[in-house]
Amino acid sequence: MIRIARPLAVGLAAVAALTACSNPNNNDNAAGSAASAAPADKKLSIGFFGFAKANSFAQATWAGVQEYANANNAEATFLDSNFDGPTQVNQLQDAVTSKRYDVVIVQANDGTAMVNPIKQAVAAGITVVVEFTPVGGKYDTAAPQVPGTINIIDPPTVNGEGLAKMGLEACKTVTDGGCKVAYLQGFANYPLDTARTEAAVNALKAGGATEVISNFVGGYTPDSGRGAMQNLLQAHPDVNVVIGSSQALQGATPLAAGKKITFVGNGNSTQAYDFVNKGTWYATYALPEKAEGAKAAELGIKKARGESVPDSTVACEALTDYNCLGTKEALTGKTADYSD
Template identity: 80%
Template sequence: MIRVARYVGAGLAAALLVAGCSKPDTEAAGSAATAAPAGKKLSIGFFGFAKANSFAQATWAGIQEYAAANNAEATFLDSNFDGPTQVNQLQDAVTSKRYDVIIVQANDGTAMVNPVKQAVAAGIPTVIEFTPVGGKYDTADPQIPGTINIIDPPTVNGDGLAKLGTEACASIGAATGCKVAYFQGFANYPLDTARTDAAVKALKAGGASEVIANFVGGYTPDSGRTAMQNLLQAHPDVDVVIGSSQALEGATPLAAGKKITFVGNGGSTQAYDYVNKGTWYGVYSVPEKKSGAKAAELGLAKARGQSAPESTVVCTTLTTFNCLGTKTTLAGQTADYSD
C-alpha cells in the first residue's frame, strides 16, 4: 500500500473483480486540449506523496523510465505528505501551464478535488494514481469527469488486508479466538481512515475474536517499533499484527519467541523477504512501479491525441495475484522497490 506507504500502498471487492480491469473511454475522458505536435518532447509533473517515501519513489521510477523512453521528461513535486502544500503546488502548475501531463498521487483526495478540476478545465491530461480524488474511497471510477484513474481503492486495500489477516489466524492455529491488531498509518488521514474502517469490519466478519485498531503504526520502522511496544504492554496475547510494511519492519523483532505473525501493506523487497522466510504470513503488494509507468503511458497517450481508459483497477490489471501476496503467490515474483 500507502508511506503507504514510507508506503504505504493492499482481496479485492467482488464487484470490482466482476467489473474487470478497466473501463472504456468516455467522451469526457477522451477529450483534451489540442493534441501535442508529433515529435514534441512533453513534460510530466508528478505530484507524489513525498520524495522520502519508498512507495512514491517506486511510482516515480516507473514514471521516469516510461517518460525517458517516450520523448518526455518528468519532475517530482514534493509535498512531503502535506495536503495543503500539494494543493498549492498543483494550483500553481495549472496557472503556469508548466506541464503537458499531470499525475496526482493525492495526500488528501478530498482537498485535491478543486485543483484537479482546474487542471482538467485547462485542458491538461490529468491522471489520478493510487488514491481516489473525490469523496469516495471505495471505487476506482472517475469522480471528476475528464480524469484518467489508475486506482487501488483504500477500502479494497482494507478488505485485502483483512482477508490475509484471517488466513494468518488459521496459519498459526488461531482461526477461532484470534486476536488481531491493526496498526493505522496516520490518524485522521482520509485514505487511512477508509482503509482502517474496511479492514476492521472485514476482520470481524471473518471471525476475529477481537480487533485492536487504536494504535498508530505510521510508515517507518521507528513508529512501528513504538506501536508494537505499546501493543505488547496492553495486549501481550495478540496473535496477528497488520500494518504498513515499513512499520512492521520495526515491530517484527519485538515478537521474537512469541507466536505472532504479521501481514504487511506494501510490497517492498524487505516485505517479500519476510514472507518468503515465513516470518510474516503475507503482504498486500501493489506493483507500484508498473502503476507509475502506466500512469505516464496513459497521460502521454491522451496528450498526443490518443485514447485512454478512464478507469483502471491496479490489482486486477497489473498483477496476477490480485495484490494478495503469500509465500505461494509470491513465488517467482520480484518486488517493485525497497524501503
C-alpha cells in the same frame, strides 16, 4: 503498499473486486482525446505531484513514470510537496497558471483539497492522471470523481479488505481456535487511513476474528511500529496476528521473537518480500508501484496525443495476477519494486 500524508506506507492494501469500480479492460467509459492532441513528434512535459521525494513508495512510482516517459518522447519532473496537502494544492495551481506541463500525474496527499485544482487543470486542457489514491470524497472506488480525469487507483477500502482477507488466512497458521487480530493504523484521523482501517476491521469481524484491536497507531516507520507493538504486547500479550504498514512491521517484528505471532504487511518493498519468503510474515499487500507509475505515464501520454484510454483502472486487477494478495506462493518468482 502501502500510505500517505506524511511518511507513507503505503504502506501500504487489497483486493476484493468492488462493483463500484470500473473494469480496467472496459473502454465503454474511456477518457476521450484531449481537446488539442499533441503531435507525435512533440516532446511532452510531465509533472509528477508525488507524496514526497524522501518516501520510498513515491520514489518507486517516480521510477516508473521516468522510465516510461524517457522511452516515449516525454520529460518528467518530480514536484515535492513533502506530504503536505496545502503545498501540493499550491504547486498544482501554479502549474495550471504557468501551463508548464502537458500531463500531470497526482498522488494526492489530501484527495478532497485537490479536487478544485484538478478541475482547473482539466479546464486548462492539461491531461490529468489521478494515481494510487482517489481524489474526491469516496474511498471505495476507482471511478473518476472529477470529470475528465484518468484514474489508476488502489481504493483504500479494497486495500483494507485485502489485508483483512490475508489476516484471516494467517490466523489459521498460528492458532486452531479463536484468533485475536491487531490492525495497526497508519495515521489517526487521516481520511484515507480511516477508510482503510474501517474496511479492514469490518471484514475481520465479519470473517470470524475473535477480537479485533485497532486503537494502536503504527504509522509508517520502523520506530513508530516498534512503539505501537510494545504498547500492543503490554495490553494484549495473547495477540495472534498483527497487520500494519510494511515499514511499521519492520520495527514490530523483532518484538515477537519466541511468540506465536505472525504478520501481514502493507507494502511491496524488498524487505516485505524477504519477511514473507522467510515465513516470518504470512503475507504482504504487494502492489507493484513502479509498474503503476509507468502505467500512469502511459495513459497520460496516450491521452495527450489524442488516443482513447480507460478513465478508470483498479491497479491490483490490472497489474497483478494475484490481486495484490502477496502470500509466499503468490510472490514466488516476483521482484519487489522498491526498498524501504
